[in-house]
Amino acid sequence: GQNIDQPTEMTATEGAIVQINCTYQTSGFNGLFWYQQHAGEAPTFLSYNVLDGLEEKGRFSSFLSRSKGYSYLLLKELQMKDSASYLCAVVDSNYQLIWGAGTKLIIKP
Amino acid sequence: GAVVSQHPSRVICKSGTSVKIECRSLDFQATTMFWYRQFPKKSLMLMATSNEGSKATYEQGVEKDKFLINHASLTLSTLTVTSAHPEDSSFYICSARPTGEYSPLHFGNGTRLTVT
Numbered sequence: 544g545q546n547i548d549q550p551t552e553m554t555a556t557e558g559a560i561v562q563i564n565c566t567y568q569t570s571g572f573n574g575l576f577w578y579q580q581h582a583g584e585a586p587t588f589l590s591y592n593v594l595d596g597l598e599e600k601g602r603f604s605s606f607l608s609r610s611k612g613y614s615y616l617l618l619k620e621l622q623m624k625d626s627a628s629y630l631c632a633v634v635d636s637n638y639q640l641i642w643g644a645g646t647k648l649i650i651k652p
Numbered sequence: 653g654a655v656v657s658q659h660p661s662r663v664i665c666k667s668g669t670s671v672k673i674e675c676r677s678l679d680f681q682a683t684t685m686f687w688y689r690q691f692p693k694k695s696l697m698l699m700a701t702s703n704e705g706s707k708a709t710y711e712q713g714v715e716k717d718k719f720l721i722n723h724a725s726l727t728l729s730t731l732t733v734t735s736a737h738p739e740d741s742s743f744y745i746c747s748a749r750p751t752g753e754y755s756p757l758h759f760g761n762g763t764r765l766t767v768t
Contacts (some may be wrong), residue, residue: 578756583714583743583760583764584761584762585658585745585759585760586696586759587759588756588757588758588759591756630695639698640686640757642695642696643695644695645695
């Protein structure tokens with residue numbers, strides 16, 4: 544079967560750095576997305592990785608290792624507005640999105 | 653950047669009535685759009701894949717006669733919840749992807765449906 548694993552909940556302090564991990568086992572791989580979702584709102588696109596390595600975009604970075612079936616989202620200089628759920632999603636061989644259950648990130652002052 | 657517009661954002665209807673939700677790609681053409689449903693504290697669940705000019709592909713367990721999908725043009729897909737019941741109350745989200753193999757999905761703002 545296909546499976547995406549990410550922690551259910553994480554807590555971090557404002558101004559700090561947090562890393563959200565995602566491991567996957569899917570039938571084929573055509574890229575991995577990270578989305579941010581605030582409560583009651585639709586997800587917004589954060590990053591897309593299809594090749595191994597680190598993609599940096601401002602305070603957010605995303606890393607992929609295809610051989611390990613592993614990705615992480617790194618958030619720096621945390622702000623209170625970063626409190627949200629972070630969804631990891633993999634595009635399988637049929638170009639279907641396989642979603643993780645999301646990681647709820649709580650930022651404390 | 654690519655924008656997806658979804659309307660209405662909120663709707664309250666009575667049991668037995670039908671509700672139509674529109675999803676438009678504003679600045680790109682989308683031969684394929686996706687409809688998702690989100691239950692409280694759960695992740696997005698793909699309901700169906702909407703294909704322009706042909707029938708939608710429904711995921712297992714989704715009633716095609718209840719959730720009617722029409723993808724009449726390259727920029728518009730509609731989801732109609734027919735004979736709505738309180739258990740249909742949920743957050744419905746559409747998404748579309750510009751052409752290009754590695755283009756990310758872009759989401760509408762979602763529709764919160766409440767059936768009384």
